[in-house]
C-alpha cells in the first residue's frame with residue numbers, strides 16, 4: 001500500500017530545453033490530461049514525438065494508421081508519430097488458431113455472466129500473445145524514436161495509457177449499470193469482481209493501465225543508456241489515480257470516486273514506478289484529481305469532486321483571476337441558480353454519511369453500494385440539470401483548469417526528482433493556477 005504522499009510545493013526545477021525530446025506514450029485526445037504536459041514541452045521548445053495504438057479493421061485485426069489518419073494525428077500532436085500499433089491489453093489476442101478472450105466471451109448475456117466460466121490456461125496463452133505483440137512493437141517503436149533523439153539531448157517520456165474494457169456487447173450493458181445504474185438498474189461491482197468476467201477485465205486493466213509503464217521503461221533502456229552516457233537526463237511520468245484531497249468543511253480531506261475498479265491497476269502502476277526508482281530510473285506516477293475526459297465520462301459522479309476547486313482557488317490566495325473563474329461558472333448556470341447554492345449542495349453531499357463512509361484510504365478501492373449510487377448519481381444528475389446547456393458544464397471548465405495546473409507541476413516535478421509516487425491535490429493545483437494567473 002502506497003502512503004499518501006501529496007506534493008506541497010510548486011516545483012521549479014527544469015532539465016528540459018530546446019532540442020530535447022518529449023515522447024508521448026498514448027494517443028492525444030482533446031480533453032485528455034496530457035495536454036497540460038504537452039503545452040509545457042512545447043513552451044520549452046522540445047521536439048514532440050508520439051505513438052499510435054493503431055486501429056482495428058472490420059475483422060478485428062490491428063492495423064497501423066492510414067496515410068490520412070497518420071497525417072491528421074501528427075497535425076493534432078504537432079509532432080511526428082511512429083506508425084506501429086501499440087494497442088495494449090490482450091482482449092483481442094490469441095495464439096494462432098485459438099479463440100481470443102473477446103471471442104470466448106461472445107456468448108455471455110446479462111443473465112448468465114455471473115456463472116460463465118473461463119478456461120484460465122487459454123486466457124494465460126492469450127495474455128502471453130498480447131504481451132509479446134506489445135513488447136515487440138514497443139521495441140520497434142523505440143528503435144525508431146532512438147533515431148530522433150540527437151546526441152546530447154534529454155528525453156521526457158510521458159505515459160498516459162489507461163483502459164482495457166473489452167468490446168463485448170453484454171459487458172457494455174453491465175458496465176453501464178455498474179458505473180451509472182441506481183435503483184433498479186444498480187449493479188454490484190463486487191459481483192463483477194467475483195465473476196470470471198470481472199477477473200479477466202482486471203487482468204486486462206493491469207496490462208493496459210499499469211504494465212505498459214514497465215514495457216515502456218524496458219523498451220526505452222537503449223535510449224536511456226545512450227542519453228545518460230552522454231551526460232543527458234531521462235524522466236518518465238505516468239498519470240495515476242488514488243483519490244484526491246479536496247475542500248470539505250473548509251479543510252483539505254482525501255476522498256475518492258467509488259467504485260473505481262481500475263484502482264487495482266493504478267496501485268500496480270505505483271509499484272512499477274517505485275521499483276524503477278529503486279533501480280535508478282526516474283519514473284514518477286502523479287496521482288491526479290478527477291476530471292472529465294473521453295475516458296472518465298463513463299463514471300457518472302466522478303466530476304462532483306471538481307466543484308470545491310473553486311473554493312480552493314480563493315483559499316490559496318486567488319484574486320481577480322479566481323473571481324473570473326467563479327463568474328465563468330456562474331454564467332453556465334440557468335436563471336435563478338447561484339453558484340454558491342450549487343457548492344452548498346456539494347458540501348452537503350460530502351457531509352452525507354453515505355459518501356463520508358467511502359473516505360477510507362486504506363480500504364481503497366471500495367465496492368459500490370445501492371445507497372452510494374443513489375446519492376452520487378442523483379446529485380450528479382441534479383447538478384447537471386441546473387445548467388443552461390447540458391453540453392456546456394462547469395465541470396468542463398474546471399477540468400480544463402485542472403489539467404492546465406497539472407501540466408507544469410508534473411513537468412517541473414519530474415525534473416526535480418521528488419519521489420516515485422506523488423498526489424496532486426486541489427491545494428497545489430489551485431496554488432499553481434493562481435501562480436500562472438497572477
Ligand SMILES: NC(=O)c1ccc[n+]([C@@H]2O[C@H](COP(=O)([O-])OP(=O)(O)OC[C@H]3O[C@@H](n4cnc5c(N)ncnc54)[C@H](O)[C@@H]3O)[C@@H](O)[C@H]2O)c1
Pocket residue numbers: 025026027028029031032033034053086087088089159160161162163164208239240241287288289290291292293294295296302
Ligand atoms: N480523467 C480523470 O479523472 C483521471 C484522473 C487521474 C488520472 N487519470 C489518468 O490520466 C491518464 C489519461 O487519461 P485521460 O482521462 O486524460 O483520458 P484520455 O482518454 O485522454 O487518455 C486515455 C489514454 O489511454 C490510451 N489508451 C486507451 N486504451 C488503450 C489501449 N488499449 N492501449 C493503449 N493505450 C490505450 C489512449 O490512447 C489515451 O492516450 C490515464 O492514465 C488516466 O487513468 C485520469
